Amino acid sequence: MAQRWLDEDQQRTWRAWLSVSELLPRALDAQLQRDAGISHAAYVVMAMLSEAPDRSRRMSDLARRSNQSQSRLSHTVSRLEERGWVRRQRSAEDGRGNLAVLTDAGWDVVRTLAPGHVDAVRESVFDPLTPEQTRQLGQTLEAVLERLDPDHDLRLEDGPG
Template sequence: MTARWLDDTQQRAWRAWLTASELLPRALDAQLQRDAGLTHAAYVVLAMLSEAPGRSRRMTDLARRANQSQSRLSHTVARLEARGWVRRERSVDDGRGNLAVLTDAGWDVVREVAPGHVDAVRAALFDPLTAEQTAVLRDALEAVVEALDPDATRRVAHGGDVETP
């Protein structure tokens, strides 16, 4: 069987993706560390809780939304609990599931940090692009997501029930 190698355009796109996928999280982590002493992974947990009805989510749902394993999420939530930004509770619905709940102090952190984080995302990802390039990037990424998850069972909808700071 003959390998189907990437053509020059595909190779350049792949290499650019690899580099961007390393540099973008690093830049966002640096901003969050500087502004709030937070990792990007911890901020995503806070953000996912801030967007949830009642500012709480089942731990299993939160792990999926934050793209973290159950074990990693448990450690992240423990660190956020130690800072008083999140608390864990038993689900009142069935008494079995565990919820992570954003505290008022955690909500204050999200409201304080979110504007700088949005500025960092804009500066790192969108400012270098034209409006047309942004639309092409969106379309390209949506096509990749569709190919990776055609039945939409692994992706998480972003938006909708968003509570903005």
């Protein structure tokens, strides 16, 4: 069987994707480091908690929603705990699971950071695009996401930037 290589358009698109997937997190990290001294990964954890009922989620659910391993999430939550923005507690439902809870101070941080973060996302991703390109990009990413996550188990929910 002959090897199927990427054609010229696919290769150019793939390399652009690799560059964007490397440079975009750097740009978002830079904004969040400048504004609050936290990483984008930490902000995503806080945002996922801010959107949850009672601003809390099981650690296993939070790991999935923030696209972090259990170990990495544990380190992220520890750093946020040190700042008083998140706390851990046992689940009242079954007493076995651990919850991460966004504190009032953490909620204030998310509310303060969200506008700057949205601006950074808009400047980095959407300002260079026309409305039609934005629509096409959304459709394209949804098609790839459908292939990678057909059960819709790993997707971030809609919410703040």
